[in-house]
Amino acid sequence: xxxxxxxxxxxxxxxxxxxxxLSFDKGKPNLVIGASGSGKSVLLKCLVGLLTPDTGRxxxxxxxxxxxxxxxxxxxxxxxxxxxxxxxLFDSLTVEENIEFPLKMFSEMSKExxxxxxxxxxxxxxxxxxxxKFPAEISGGxxxxxxxxxxIALPIKYLxxxxxxxxxxxxxxxxxxxxxxxxxxxxxxxxxxxxxxxKTVSDIGDKIVFIHQGQVWxxxxxxxxxxxxxxxxxxxxxxxxxx
Amino acid sequence: MNFFSELGRFAIFMKYVMKKPQxxxxxxxxxxxxxxxxxxxxxxxxxLIATFTGAVTxxxxxxxxxxxxxxxxxxxIPKFVVGAVVSTSSILELAPTVTCLVLAGKIGANIASEIGxxxxxxxxxxxxxxxxxxxxxxxxxxxxxGLIMIPSLIIVANFLLIYGGVLATKFTSALTLDDLVExxxxxxxxxxxxxxxxxxxxxxxxxxxxxxxxxxxTTGGALEVGEAGTKAVTKICIFILFFDxxxxxxxxxx
Numbered sequence: 001x002x003x004x005x006x007x008x009x010x011x012x013x014x015x016x017x018x019x020x021x022l023s024f025d026k027g028k029p030n031l032v033i034g035a036s037g038s039g040k041s042v043l044l045k046c047l048v049g050l051l052t053p054d055t056g057r058x059x060x061x062x063x064x065x066x067x068x069x070x071x072x073x074x075x076x077x078x079x080x081x082x083x084x085x086x087x088x089l090f091d092s093l094t095v096e097e098n099i100e101f102p103l104k105m106f107s108e109m110s111k112e113x114x115x116x117x118x119x120x121x122x123x124x125x126x127x128x129x130x131x132x133k134f135p136a137e138i139s140g141g142x143x144x145x146x147x148x149x150x151x152i153a154l155p156i157k158y159l160x161x162x163x164x165x166x167x168x169x170x171x172x173x174x175x176x177x178x179x180x181x182x183x184x185x186x187x188x189x190x191x192x193x194x195x196x197x198x199k200t201v202s203d204i205g206d207k208i209v210f211i212h213q214g215q216v217w218x219x220x221x222x223x224x225x226x227x228x229x230x231x232x233x234x235x236x237x238x239x240x241x242x243x
Numbered sequence: 244m245n246f247f248s249e250l251g252r253f254a255i256f257m258k259y260v261m262k263k264p265q266x267x268x269x270x271x272x273x274x275x276x277x278x279x280x281x282x283x284x285x286x287x288x289x290x291l292i293a294t295f296t297g298a299v300t301x302x303x304x305x306x307x308x309x310x311x312x313x314x315x316x317x318x319x320i321p322k323f324v325v326g327a328v329v330s331t332s333s334i335l336e337l338a339p340t341v342t343c344l345v346l347a348g349k350i351g352a353n354i355a356s357e358i359g360x361x362x363x364x365x366x367x368x369x370x371x372x373x374x375x376x377x378x379x380x381x382x383x384x385x386x387x388x389g390l391i392m393i394p395s396l397i398i399v400a401n402f403l404l405i406y407g408g409v410l411a412t413k414f415t416s417a418l419t420l421d422d423l424v425e426x427x428x429x430x431x432x433x434x435x436x437x438x439x440x441x442x443x444x445x446x447x448x449x450x451x452x453x454x455x456x457x458x459x460x461t462t463g464g465a466l467e468v469g470e471a472g473t474k475a476v477t478k479i480c481i482f483i484l485f486f487d488x489x490x491x492x493x494x495x496x497x
Contacts, residue, residue, distance in 0.1 A: 045368075048372050049371075050368055050371060050372065070259075070376075073374075074374040074375075074376070075374065076374075077371070077372055077373060077374035078373070078374040080372055080374075081372075082369070082372040084365045084368065084369060085365070086364055086365055088364060088365035088366050088368060088369035089366075090366055090369075091364070091366075101373075102373050104266070104269060105265060105266055105269065105373065105375060106373075106374070160372075
């Protein structure tokens with residue numbers, strides 16, 4: 001479980017996040033939605049520690065990441081997997097080497113064990129026969145899958161996904177969404193997904209947080225969305241504009 | 244960002260870079276790859292530049308010192324002086340400084356754009372999220388490889404500069420090989436080689452660390468990656484010339 005408590009983040013005079021209070025549960029996909037520039041990517045970067053909040057706490061199962069020094073933060077990060085908006089695959093490494101990379105860095109596995117684990121991860125994301133290809137040689141949807149496979153190569157407890165559907169066709173989008181739900185349940189991890197895709201929201205959003213102008217404007221679930229059970233003009237506008 | 248802010252940011256960056264690698268086997272594997280990129284890939288350009296510069300320096304020095312003029316109608320300067328000038332300037336200045344200015348353009352721009360590209364494509368963030376010290380992971384192997392390979396290239400360049408001079412004696416009647424060798428032997432001091440190696444280590448560090456720093460703090464897109472390469476080369480050249488002066492003053496200043 002991740003708890004965000006009174007989180008503020010500014011860049012100069014510009015206040016990006018203001019008084020964010022949230023909790024993200026284990027074993028189900030938590031969605032953070034909002035328009036471009038609403039602050040959801042900054043929130044995600046504050047959660048994983050790529051940005052340091054001005055004030056506030058980000059508590060991972062009782063451990064406040066903000067208070068940790070660099071070394072302690074590195075230890076916590078080994079339990080975190082992240083799928084980046086642009087995939088962030090290492091372009092000089094093959095698909096296999098990309099997924100093997102965290103295992104090489106943080107496990108004591110032999111080469112054979114590592115390759116076995118790589119193939120296991122690739123099977124989990126339904127990607128086979130692409131081991132020796134470079135990121136530049138595979139499609140956008142495949143890159144997302146490789147990104148997910150790399151994120152889950154180590155036994156993680158938290159998975160963060162920044163716009164996992166950006167640049168994908170609706171069919172591939174749906175496949176990626178289903179994959180994320182399945183992995184969240186199978187691995188029993190806390191998954192936080194940044195998205196502005198309302199299709200994703202209504203399909204997999206067990207918990208949904210709507211961010212607008214750097215603040216939490218609404219919290220609910222896909223059931224509330226399907227019943228239009230929200231009394232929020234901004235979300236209504238966002239919802240209408242999305243369909 | 245003013246000079247002192249940037250110096251502070253560079254110092255903090257280096258504090259993170261100079262950490263013990265998380266995996267020595269991965270570190271050495273990357274370092275050997277970088278040694279190939281920095282050293283072997285730069286060998287041809289160093290060979291060409293050193294040989295031609297050595298030849299040209301010898302011909303021009305001979306022309307200036309041995310041609311009678313209105314001031315000195317007859318030749319007053321012994322021919323071996325040309326050899327002395329060429330060999331001493333090769334060891335002290337041409338091999339370390341000129342070679343490193345050339346390598347700044349080749350290696351510096353390459354490192355800055357490689358790391359800059361990793362930064363804008365979120366690969367640096369990916370290392371961080373995995374729990375890897377990204378500054379050290381992408382920079383330290385390059386610094387280590389630079390510290391091993393660039394001084395080696397400079398030693399090679401030094402021999403080739405003098406070899407270029409030897410080749411030049413075949414094209415000019417003003418100077419013989421014996422004159423060149425005699426001058427080089429008469430003025431050789433082991434201290435000069437020490438100064439050359441000190442310069443080469445300082446310049447190697449400047450080339451690799453400044454270019455990595457410039458790349459690591461790239462923001463924006465492809466245009467900014469290109470700018471990072473240009474800025475890195477400019478800064479490296481300025482610092483090489485500055486430290487060249489400092490070392491010369493410390494060891495040779497009267």
